[in-house]
Amino acid sequence: QFLIGDQLSEITDQLHAARDEAFADVDLLRSGGEIPAEKQPLDSGFIDLPQRLLDGEDGLVDKMLASAAALRTRIDRLVVLGIGGSYMGLRALFEALCDPYHNELSRDDRGDVPRLYFEGNNLDNDTMSSLLKMLKTQCVRPQELAERWGIVVISKSGGTLETAAAFRMFRDALGEYYGHQSHLAQELVVPVTGETGKLRDLSNALGYEHTFPIPDGVGGRFSVFTAVGLFPAAVLGMDIRAILRGAADITEICRTKPLGENPVLDYVAACHLLERDHGMDMRVLSTWGNRLEATGFWYDQLLAESLGKHERGATPLTVVNTRDLHSRGQQHQEGKRDRVINNLTISEFASEPLSIPEVAAGVDQDQLNRIAGKTIPELLQAAIQGTNKAYADDKRPTTDMVLPKLDAYGMGQLLQLFMLATAIEGRLVGTNPYGQPGVEAYKNNMGDILYK
Numbered sequence: 001q002f003l004i005g006d007q008l009s010e011i012t013d014q015l016h017a018a019r020d021e022a023f024a025d026v027d028l029l030r031s032g033g034e035i036p037a038e039k040q041p042l043d044s045g046f047i048d049l050p051q052r053l054l055d056g057e058d059g060l061v062d063k064m065l066a067s068a069a070a071l072r073t074r075i076d077r078l079v080v081l082g083i084g085g086s087y088m089g090l091r092a093l094f095e096a097l098c099d100p101y102h103n104e105l106s107r108d109d110r111g112d113v114p115r116l117y118f119e120g121n122n123l124d125n126d127t128m129s130s131l132l133k134m135l136k137t138q139c140v141r142p143q144e145l146a147e148r149w150g151i152v153v154i155s156k157s158g159g160t161l162e163t164a165a166a167f168r169m170f171r172d173a174l175g176e177y178y179g180h181q182s183h184l185a186q187e188l189v190v191p192v193t194g195e196t197g198k199l200r201d202l203s204n205a206l207g208y209e210h211t212f213p214i215p216d217g218v219g220g221r222f223s224v225f226t227a228v229g230l231f232p233a234a235v236l237g238m239d240i241r242a243i244l245r246g247a248a249d250i251t252e253i254c255r256t257k258p259l260g261e262n263p264v265l266d267y268v269a270a271c272h273l274l275e276r277d278h279g280m281d282m283r284v285l286s287t288w289g290n291r292l293e294a295t296g297f298w299y300d301q302l303l304a305e306s307l308g309k310h311e312r313g314a315t316p317l318t319v320v321n322t323r324d325l326h327s328r329g330q331q332h333q334e335g336k337r338d339r340v341i342n343n344l345t346i347s348e349f350a351s352e353p354l355s356i357p358e359v360a361a362g363v364d365q366d367q368l369n370r371i372a373g374k375t376i377p378e379l380l381q382a383a384i385q386g387t388n389k390a391y392a393d394d395k396r397p398t399t400d401m402v403l404p405k406l407d408a409y410g411m412g413q414l415l416q417l418f419m420l421a422t423a424i425e426g427r428l429v430g431t432n433p434y435g436q437p438g439v440e441a442y443k444n445n446m447g448d449i450l451y452k
C-alpha cells in the first residue's frame, strides 16, 4: 500500500481491458478464425479448459480416470518422462498433494498407488543410471505387482531431446525387464503427446493402446490441466475433478470480478506497479511450507518463459521459509530494493499440530520451556508475522496469498490463478505470453553440434 496505493485506481481500466483481452483470446482461438501474426502462437486454450473438461468434453476425464485406475493396479513404480511444462506441473501437484515420504511408504499407506520417479528432465548421466539400475536390480520378479513398473512419457512436440533420449532408454529397459515380446512392455507405457509430432508418430508405430492428447492451443507451461498433469495425477490417486473445479472457479472469479475483489487482478496489479514505478523486477515467491517448493519452481518457469522477452520481464525466484530466511533472508531484508516478496501461506495443515514438549528444569538449557505447548503452526505464524513486519518497517513491499488448505481444489485454484495472472500481465504490458522463441537458439546450436 505505501508504494502503490495511489496508482491502483489509475491502472484499473487498463487491467480490466487486459483481462478482457486475455479472455477474448479464448473466443478467438475457439472460433477457428484467422489469428493475427502478433498473437501467434495463441495458446489461450488453458483458460476455459477446466470447465470444458468438467462439462465432459470428449469424455476425457472419465477416460483418464479409467485408464489411471487400470494402470495403478498393474504397477508399483511409475516413471514419468518429460521436461519443462511437460514435467513441472505434475511435480507441483505431487509434492503438494501426496505424502512427503510417498515413495518410502508401504503400498497400503500410499493409498494403493505406485511410487513416482521423474526422468527425462535433464541430461544427467548419474541420476538416469541410478534409476535404471534400481529398476533393473531391485525389481527381479516382474510378474509380481510389487516389482512391476511402467512409463508415462510426456512431450507435446515429441522433438525434445532430453525426453526422447530418456524414452528410448527406459523403453529398452522395460523391454529387457519384461521380455521384448511381452505384452507388458507394451501395455505399461502411456504416451501423452500433441495431436501431431514425433512422439505421436512413434506411439502410432509402436501401437500403444492408451495414449492421451495435449490439445493444440494449450502451451507446454500452461498444460498442467491437460493429461500432462491430470493423467499421472489420477494414477497417483489425486482427485482430478476437484483440481479442475478449483481451476474453473478461480477462472470465473477472474472473468467477472473487478480489481479489489479479484485475487488474480490484485496480484497482477501489485507486481506490475512495483515493477513499472519502482523498478522492482525481482519477483520472489515466498512459500511457507516445503510442499509448495515445486509449485514455486513451476511458477519460475511459467513467468520466466512467458514474459522474459524483448529484454523485459520480471525475474522469478522461489524461496521456502522459514528455511531460506537463513540464507536469502539477509538479502531480502537489506539488499537492493529491487524485489517484491509475494507470500504464499497455508491456513490449515493436513496433519495434527505438533507441540513443543516441556522438559525438566535441569535440562532446559535451550530455554524452550517458556514456549512449551506452542505448536509448530504457531511458531510458523510468528515467523510469518515477524518477517512481514521486518520488511514493512523498512518499507519493503510484500503481498499475501493465503490458501485455506493444501488440497486438490486449492491447488487447482492456485495454479490456474498464476497462469491467468501471467496471461493477463502479458496482455497488459504488450508481451505475447505464449511461445518461447528464445529457447530455440540453444536447441539449434545443440543440433548443429550433434547432427553435423
Ligand code: PA5
Residues within 6 Å of the ligand: 083, 084, 085, 086, 154, 155, 156, 157, 158, 159, 160, 163, 219, 220, 221, 222, 305, 436
Ligand atoms: O512451456 C513450454 O512450451 C516448454 O517448457 C515445454 O513444455 C518444454 O520445452 C517441453 O516440450 P515438449 O512437451 O514439447 O517436450
